[in-house]
Amino acid sequence: MTPGIRQDGARVVPLRPLRHEEGAIRVDVRAKHFGRTQVLRDVHFSVSRGETVALLGPSGIGKSTLLRIVAGLDRDFDGSVQRPEEMAMVFQEPTLLPWRSALQNLLLVHPGLTPSEARAALDRVGLKGREDAFPRALSLGQQRRLALARAFAGRPRMLIMDEPFVSLDPRLANAMLSLAEDLIAEQRPATIFVTHARAEADRLASRVLELRGTPATLTPHPI
Structure with a gap:
């Protein structure tokens, strides 16, 4: 074409x-x-x-x-x-990588963030203490919070x-x-x-x- x-x-x-x-x-x-x-x-x-x-x-x-x-x-x-x-997008499904933790899922999209900045972004959406949890251990609501954190962290x-x-x-x-x-x-x-x-x-x-x-x-x- x-x-x-x-x-x-x-x-x-x-x-x-x-x-x-x-x-x-x-x-x-x-x-x-x-x-x-x-x-x-x-x-x-x-x-x-x-x-x-x-x-x-x-x-x-x-x-x-x-x-x-x-x-x-x-x-x-x-x-x-x-x-x-x-630009950031939030989809109908959280589209998380199941083999990465919440913190790793966030840093994968925003590699320029320091670990402390990434933890603050998770804390902002109510995921303090869940940084090392994998998606299977998160409720649907927590997965949606992680998706919002990933969108707004940048x-x-x-x-x-x-x-x-x-x-x-x-x-x-x-x-x-x-x-x-x-x-x-x-x-x-x-x-x-x-x-x-x-x-x-x-x-x-x-x-x-x-x-x-x-x-x-x-x-x-x-x-």
Whole structure:
């Protein structure tokens, strides 16, 4: 495939680092296709530093596709994305290495941290005393806390969270939401938060957007 040109002839615009508003995200996706099927159309939005935008939509609508585009993992689309280079992602699953301890999982992603800094990051999310525990010895809630520690330890300018509280019971989900709120308030990244729960969006987000239609496009929601 010729660089910058899709096989179907559409132009591919490369990801560009943001130059003007430091720490912000600007997304302009005119179209995204899988083969001949268009899945996204005219998806345009921006996220300022310190702002959290919640992205809603039914399963299969294209939320994960949009996140991959925003993260720079999928560049085969018509449009452009501007974002800071310092990015962190929190997935639905904690994606921990089972043969490494909590501390080692953190240092693997952030090798520049000193052991004391890494321990402080674990302490910040409520994992003090669990630094040497392996994932199998951690509860699901503790694994999700470790995932948050891993995301925030590098002080990202941009944060993507893809349903990070799914499958948690209401009490634990509430505690994790409170922790995420505090960490976002402390570090103020530009945050995109995907959820199926409108209550989570209302609590965590300053703005709510929803993907609708075929191909999917964005509809703003009042807070």
